[in-house]
Every structure is written in C-alpha cells, then in structure tokens.
Amino acid sequence: MRVLIVDDEPLILKGLVKIIGEVAPLGTEIFKANNAFEALDLMKVYMPDVTVTDLHMPVKNGFELIETARESGLCDRFIILTGYNEFEYVRKALRAGVVDYLLKPIDKDEITALLARFEQELPSEADPECSGHAKRIMAYTKTHYSNDLSLDHLAELMDLHPNYISSLFKKVTGDTFVNYLNAFRIKEAQKLLRLQRRLSVNAIGKMVGFENKHYFTKVFKKYTGITPGAYRDDDDAEGTADDDGAASGLDLLDMHV
Numbered sequence: 379m380r381v382l383i384v385d386d387e388p389l390i391l392k393g394l395v396k397i398i399g400e401v402a403p404l405g406t407e408i409f410k411a412n413n414a415f416e417a418l419d420l421m422k423v424y425m426p427d428v429t430v431t432d433l434h435m436p437v438k439n440g441f442e443l444i445e446t447a448r449e450s451g452l453c454d455r456f457i458i459l460t461g462y463n464e465f466e467y468v469r470k471a472l473r474a475g476v477v478d479y480l481l482k483p484i485d486k487d488e489i490t491a492l493l494a495r496f497e498q499e500l501p502s503e504a505d506p507e508c509s510g511h512a513k514r515i516m517a518y519t520k521t522h523y524s525n526d527l528s529l530d531h532l533a534e535l536m537d538l539h540p541n542y543i544s545s546l547f548k549k550v551t552g553d554t555f556v557n558y559l560n561a562f563r564i565k566e567a568q569k570l571l572r573l574q575r576r577l578s579v580n581a582i583g584k585m586v587g588f589e590n591k592h593y594f595t596k597v598f599k600k601y602t603g604i605t606p607g608a609y610r611d612d613d614d615a616e617g618t619a620d621d622d623g624a625a626s627g628l629d630l631l632d633m634h635v
Contacts, residue, residue: 379497380407382426382453384417384443386435394430394459394484401490403497414438414446421452425548428455428496430480451556454529454544455496459484499541501549511536512550515543516558523562524587529555563587564601567594571610579606 381398385391395410402408409424411417413435421429429447433440440458447453458479478492501508515532529540532555536543547555563586570582577585583594583606598606 379403379405379428379493379500380409380424380426381493382409382411382417382420382424382429384411384414384429384431384435384440385459386413386432388412390432397484397486398430398489398493401486402493406493406497414440414443417443418446418450418452421447421450425554426453427500427545428457428493429453430457430459432459451554455541457489457492496541499539499545501542501546508546508550511538511543512546515546519559520562523559523566524585526587527559559587560597561601564598567598567606568602568609571606575610579610582606 379402381402383391383394383398385394391410391412395408399406399408407424409420409426411420414431415438417429417431420426429444431440431443435443438446444456444458447456459482460479461482480488480492501511514536518532518535519527529543532538532543533540544555547553547558551558567582567586570577570585571579574582579594580591583589583591586594588594588597595605598604598609602609604612
C-alpha cells in the first residue's frame with residue numbers, strides 16, 4: 379500500500395510520517411509533500427492508494443487538492459485532518475466524498491483501523507481473480523466507452539468496491555481508470571476523424587463519450603499533441619496514428635491482460 383501525507387507545517391508533517399509509519403500495515407510505502415502542488419506531482423509518479431491531508435494550506439487547500447486529484451484520477455481515497463472546532467469543514471468534506479476524517483491530535487488506534495481497512499480493499503497479489511476482474515472491466519469499457527462511465531457505475535455492475543477497481547487498474551495497467559478510458563476514447567476518435575470526414579468534430583466527440591466540445595479538444599490535445607481539427611487536416615494523420623501516445627499507450631495496457 380502507498381500512503382501520501384500532505385501538510386505545510388514541517389514539524390507536523392514529520393510527526394505524521396512517524397506515527398503513520400509506526401502503525402501502517404507491513405510493506406506500506408510512505409511519501410510526504412509540503413503542499414498541494416508537490417502532492418500532485420508525487421501522485422503522478424507514485425499514484426498513492428490513500429492520501430492523508432491537512433485542509434489549511436496556502437494557495438491550494440486540502441479540498442482543492444482532493445478535487446484536482448479526483449478529476450485527474452490520481453487518487454480516490456482521502457483522509458482529512460481537522461480540529462475539534464471545524465465541524466463545517468467536516469461536513470463539507472463528507473459532501474465531497476472524502477473517505478474519512480481524523481481529529482487532531484491523531485489517535486493511533488483510529489489511523490491503524492483506517493489503514494487496515496484500506497489495505498483489505500486493495501487487490502492482493504495472491505488474488506487469482508485479479509486478472510479476470512481486469513479483463514471483464516476492460517472489455518466492458520471498450521464496448522461502452524461512449525457512455526457516461528465511472529468507477530461507481532463499474533463497481534455496481536461488477537459487484538466490486540470502487541476502491542478495488544481503482545487499485546486494480548493501477549496494479550494491472552500501471553495507469554488510472556480515467557487515463558485508460560480517455561486514451562481509448564481518443565483512439566476511437568482518431569479513427570472517426572479519418573474515416574467520417576462529413577461528421578463535425580463536436581459530433582465525433584459525442585460519439586466517443588465527450589459531451590463537451592472544449593473538453594474533448596483539451597483531452598485530445600493532451601493525448602496526441604494536436605487538436606482534433608488539426609489532426610483531421612493533417613495529410614499525414616493516418617501515417618502517424620500509430621505513433622501517438624493514445625494508441626501506443628492502449629497497446630501497452632492490453633498487454634497486461
């Protein structure tokens with residue numbers, strides 16, 4: 379299990395690392411960040427299973443960190459640290475879907491129980507069903523990629539916990555579900571842009587699951603380096619399709635299962 383701890387006060391951060399290191403399950407990797415920006419950079423590299431974060435941080439606070447991390451598919455389990463007199467913050471955290479919260483100072487028994495619960499939700503190396511679950515989820519994603527897919531939807535459909543699915547994707551593919559889904563959608567969009575030239579870019583975006591044209595363009599450019607319109611206009615588009623990040627990335631994902 380990988381745990382990221384975020385706090386802008388060095389002494390508190392050091393203390394949290396020490397406490398969590400003492401009570402975390404055997405084999406837990408612990409990473410630390412002094413602010414939300416550093417935390418997001420670490421998430422991109424290590425994709426933590428759970429993030430423990432303070433709320434009050436300058437420039438980008440704990441809630442904003444959680445929102446950005448979730449939107450990017452970098453982490454979906456969070457524990458917030460809060461004080462006794464911050465009930466409104468706790469209510470806001472619960473509405474935001476935070477896994478849990480801990481009152482300061484941290485109770486070792488509480489954090490021990492939380493981390494143990496999280497570890498049980500993670501796919502085990504010895505679980506013979508891991509590969510089977512991954513194949514089912516990927517097959518469903520490839521068939522229904524144009525729909526509004528989410529971890530909660532897949533969890534209900536597959537009778538699995540959303541956290542299990544998230545961790546399973548990281549374990550099997552080395553990537554997040556959001557990135558896998560978007561990469562597959564962009565690969566399909568590339569085909570349509572080449573073959574269905576009478577369809578507008580907006581129409582193609584909707585066909586592959588992007589209701590918002592601007593978001594489609596943003597994601598397409600992220601994975602290919604150019605806009606959908608520029609891709610279609612490029613005389614060499616067909617020849618370069620196999621070289622773009624979306625296509626090669628999906629080939630690599632498929633090799634894992």
